[in-house]
Amino acid sequence: MQGIVTTRLVSADVKVGPPLMHCPPSFSGKARHPRAGRGNVLWVLVITALVIIGLSVTLLRRGSSVATQSDQTLTMYTAAGMRMAVEKIADQYEQEYGTRINLQYGGSNTLLNQMQVNKFETADLYLAADDFYTDKAVALGLAAEVLPIGHQRPVIAVRKDQTKEIRSLVDLLREDVSVAVANPDQAAIGKATKQSLESINVDGTTRWSQLESAVTEHGVFKPTVNDVANDIKLGAVDAGIIWETTVAMPLYRDELHAIAVPELEGDPNLISVAVLNSSTQPTAALRFARYLTAREKGLPIFAEFGARPIEGDVWEEQPQMNFYCGAVNRRVVEDVVDRFQEREGVDINTIYDGCGILTGRMKTIERQQTELGFPDVYLACDVYYLENVRDWFQEAANVSDVEIVIAIPKGSDVVQTPDDLVKPGVRVAIGQPEQCTIGALTRRMLDEEGLYEQLMHKQSQPDEVVVEKSSSALLVPDVVTGHVDAAVAYITDVLANEHDVDIVRFTSPLNRAVQPFSIAKSSDHKYLARRLFREIVASPEAFEAAGFHFRMADDTSTATPESSAP
Secondary structure (H helix, E strand, O other): OHHHHHHHHOOOOOOOHHHHHOOOHHHHOOOOOHHHHHHHHHHHHHHHHHHHHHHHHHHHHOOOOHHHHOOOEEEEEEEHHHHHHHHHHHHHHHHHHOOEEEEEEEOHHHHHHHHHHOOOOOOOEEEEOOHHHHHHHHHOOOEEEEEEEEEEOEEEEEEOOOOOOOOOOHHHHOOOOOEEEEOOOOOHHHHHHHHHHHOOEEOOEEHHHHHHHHHHHHEEEEOOHHHHHHHHHHOOOOEEEEEHHHHOOOOOOOOEEEEOOHHHOOOOEEEEEEEEOOOOOHHHHHHHHHHHOEOOOHHHHHHHOOOEEOOOEOOOOOOEEEEEEEHHHHHHHHHHHHHHHHHHOOEEEEEEEOHHHHHHHHHHHHHOOOOOOOOOEEEOOOHHHHHOOHHHEOOOEEEEEEEEEEEEEOOOOOOOOHHHHHOOOOOEEEEOOOOOHHHHHHHHHHHHOOOHHHHHHHHOOOOOOEEEEOOHHHHHHHHHOOOOOEEEEEHHHHHOOOOOEEEEEOOOOOOEEEEEEEEEOOOOOHHHHHHHHHHHOOOHHHHHHHOOEEOOOOOOOOOOOOOOOO
């Protein structure tokens, strides 16, 4: 790089001479003065350095430039039935970004078994024809993130010119019909077929047992769905059970015909891709996984090959997402967001503030009819402030709750019960109800106790101190610095200052704030937001250590803010 730049700078095209001609006399001198030569060299070096710095900054800003990606190779274990779609997407990705994708094919379960046996083999991604296998990879500690792609169902496939009048599953049991079925222990299509037919009982046996006997007697079990499809295409068997996506492949679509039968029309199987823990380049692996599952990149190609894709996120090399987070959650969330950004290679604009202020911003954005700056995700301090913007968000998941207490200076006995807050001369800090959740919840709780109106009356008196703060984070510092005698605050903020403050507790059942996480309906990055959610709830011990009560189920791997939403 430097040699090329220097050559250009000293060429006749660049003309490095004129700036020296306009230097002050003390730097120009006579044409043959020794300093003139040194001046030329100095200017060349300075300009060269500036150009190199400029180019370097440009390359750094282009986070996925050829310089950073062209030397990368990612290895992906791929379900054989997805071969044609994945090869097309991988070729397109390499053309756009220079990253090579090394594809290794097999049955979904065969590949999973291979990963279990070769735990120390470096691979980056695993694409399975059924999310049963990617979920199992996560459970086995082989994979981390799982990204959905699309749905598919098993169908009976026959040659279009077949003459045996095969129209139903029962026809596959006839002695004059030879059948190919994928091995359930090797391929996802085999497992899906077995699972569907085992639930159907006929004359004291299952449809799967009947089909298994028929295949054993006058058919064949194959290791992959493509092997089954090839046998049908070549006429080696009369029929087989394969994915509807396989029939749609250009390799088969002109010769094979799909027969949908009710026995196989249960819940569709979900094609998905997982990032493997063996990957030494997880950020690059996640970038390609996002490309595979992006609505305008990989998903249309999967649809072209017969899959019914999910909605998918919008493709961005380095996605940007807005995260509005109530101030009470900052202590737990901040480190998680930093780790998530680094691993995913994304930018998350996290705004911590009182929830009244955050929801006020949302309403302003909505009134202006622009989505610019509207949050993709919102972790509120309490459900109270999510209700204010409920129409703009999907169903929420309640992550945690936190106790509301009174913070007093260490060793103080000025405030011993909530009733003492309204005594003359007691200086008090509370949240501002219109700006932050702690303020709204304090008002509700003290109102129930018959104390809020008295406290507001006290605030109106000239010799009394009752201050209202815009954020929960500003309350305990007033106690620590001696500005007030008591503050109604979250216990999480109090525990962070436990050497300086003591706690007085409320007995009211309203002394809890519940923190809901929700994804905006308007977000173009719903799946990215879900992965952030899973990362946040993956460490319940962090919530407990900070003073929260963690509310999520023990198994957080499948928890989502809205289970039925895209």
